[in-house]
Amino acid sequence: MLRYIFKRVLIFVPTLFVISLLTFLISVNAPGDPLEQILNKNSQGEGQMQDKLSSEKAYREARHTYGFDLPLFYFDICNSSYPDTLYKIQEENHRKTLERLSWQYGNWKLVSDYYLKIRKLELVLLSVSSSPKNTLALNDAKNTIYTLFDTYAEKKMSYLIAHIARINRDSSLLPSNSKAIESLSQALGTMITHADPMKKYIPAIHWYGTANQYHRWFSRFIQGDFGISYQDQRPVSSAIRDAWPWTAGISLLSVILAYAISIPIGIRAATHKGELSERVSTTTLFVLYSLPNFWIATLLVIFLCGGDWLHLFPGPGAAPVPDDASILYKIGAISYRLILPLICWTYGSLAFISRQMRGGMMNALNQDYIRTARAKGLDEKTIIWKHALKNSLLPIITLFSEIFPLAVSGSVVLEHIFNIPGMGQLSYEALFSKNYPVIFSVMMITAFLTLFGNLVADILYAWVDPRITFSDSKQGK
């Protein structure tokens, strides 16, 4: 038994590793720059030289503190045109464009030369002092430069550069001795003519060592440092600490409630098979099982929580319970508010469990030992509650492991509808604002708890049914 548990725990490691890789992969590929959120940066459209430099400095510092200036992973398998120092470039859109350009032209040296020329032109443009006469032209030129940073199509690049040259010719923005535009179009020309498109077909491996974003994040996660939420700069662990009691409390209550109600219902359905009451309860439970909980929750909120209909319960937008209220009042107010969510959380699993209980009980009642018990002359109550119950509990116990992930994912939509500040709401908001440290942590914790729940269910299984051994793992389920 101990060996079995040990073996199972050992499997946790690769599973969690794969999940961590998966979440990391997703977060890296997500669009949008998280640092923009952190710094709450304004659009760079009309920035002057000084603003630009200072905001760039702040950006660089933030990039360093959050570790975004590191390569992504331990190694990188890519084509040999891929520049291995690309991660050092700050702006995300520049990185994307440069990656694409080096893929197109296969010559990183010329691509980076072209990029530097654009930057130089940008700096020159920023240092031009604006006057009422040239404001329009200057802004147009700046915007063209910013579009150029995102452009990789050959025709569009040369068009944009020609456009800047035209603006310059018409309103002479740059000092007459500046060769920035000419050298830029020259760099573009050499990049195109000296292209080496075959280079992308040669694979290459870059090795970065442990100084990478994944390593940094994962090693800290294991030590209990979940990172800092991008949105409000607050440690993720404290956000989770605030949120989890809601979800865990409601889930636990609903599981207890579901088991307490559904086991008797299931038993009754099994023992009174074929009677009208049984048929009614079975059908009702089936209907309950298929009712989408987000629909019921929406209906309950619309019809029972104010609005134009009944106002029996406080709505999702109700004012929070005041902090200075007495404890009794607080408990009362919170539990009053939790009645509707609890119903929505529970009814689905209620139907699910009682259906399983009914099946298990019917199965147990068909066994020979029940017939023996009946032949001995035991009364029906003892047979059911003492003999059959323990064996019919088997399928119910395994449900325990399935209910857990169900409760967590169910919490996303229910907490969203009822506006409960739990884990579901936390991750929903995090997903919408691309707040990846939070998503990471929630994913990892949920995965861990699911694995743990499965393990507990298996152990309970063996405890209830001593016939089950774990030595022969080869048997198919």
Next chain:
Amino acid sequence: MRKNSHWGNVRKQFAMNSLAKWSLRFIGILVVLALLADFLANEKPLICKYKGHVYYPVFKEYLVDAGLSRWPSELLNVEWNKLDYDWSLFPLIPYLPQNLDRNNEHGVSPLAHQHIKSIRWRHWMGTDELGRDILAGMLHGTRIALSIGIVSMGVALFIGLIAGSLAGFFGDERLLASRARILLNCLFLCMALFYAFGVRAYSLRDALANSFFKFCIELLISFALFGGILLVGNMLVPILKLIPFLRTKIRIPVDMIISRIIEIMVSVPTLFLIISITAIITKPSIFIVMLIIGLTAWTGIARFVRAELFHIRNLEYVEAARALGFKEIRILLRHALPNALSPVLIALAFGIASSILTESLLSFLGIGVPAETITWGSILATARETPAAWWIAIFPGLAIFLTVTTYNLVGEGLTDAMDPKLKK
């Protein structure tokens, strides 16, 4: 079909279950509604005579979409309901789901007075905040709900059947391969991934940003490349087999590998996974949501197939086939797998139910589904903004509930019909 075959029995048992039978009919009706949605709810008339010409605008739209025809200039970008027809025949519901009825904005109840020309223009299920017809949205949403089930379960079936049959039939002992083959396959797999997907990443991404159809073509090219490279690798095996060390056959523990993968898949919180994947996609599309649901739903099917094949592979007829010297792959495909399919049907019915539920949940939350796509879930979501409009909350929810329930009932009916204990 012979009367006492397995499937004949299943069909007989299924037919005796009236609830399941009616569920199947209900699904049939839904399919018809989905196919005819353009003819039942459309802003364009079915037939009309306009300025002396007879047009069939709804049919014509199909031709125009296929690039086979073009709208005449007097019908280009017109407001169809305001044209001055000589005569016209409009569909039963003369609205498209996205049409805004300016006269009936801010959610008009189906029971209340509506500002309409005649009863023909009535909004039978009311309108939403922007004046969109709910019934039209429901009819067109049927399409999405049904195709979700088909596409995502198609993907799940494909992966689940392959994974489940490999794990169940071969187990840990029976799949033998020479060291040369394993080595070359590993090497060429890396190469195939690199050339088919790594190098072509930009072509794929551009196509995805362009249109879903182009993306599918590019994806097909990638898969063809992938397969071709692997084929070349396998053709090199006989050459490497000349070396004795590489010729030795070793066991591949497929069951262990696939079971671990399933275990990992099951412990990932699926909803989170789907939501985070859809967060990456810059141009959301309902097809991508379907694909992602399929990619996370295959484990159930794989488990069923695996368990069934574990049992079947030790049966006498499989032994007999083996004794006759048939190849393992032929035994699997011709003899073992067809007999393992019945539980898959059950998993499929329940899987469709849960994928429809997942999709409506996602569009309810507004994740992954583009805003202009109108689904049952997205209609239900608008109910939260206009709490007084009970009709917006009741009808789409009811549609989701009924569809999910009927699929569940079909699954239930199949389970009962295939249970040998109930055989009469």
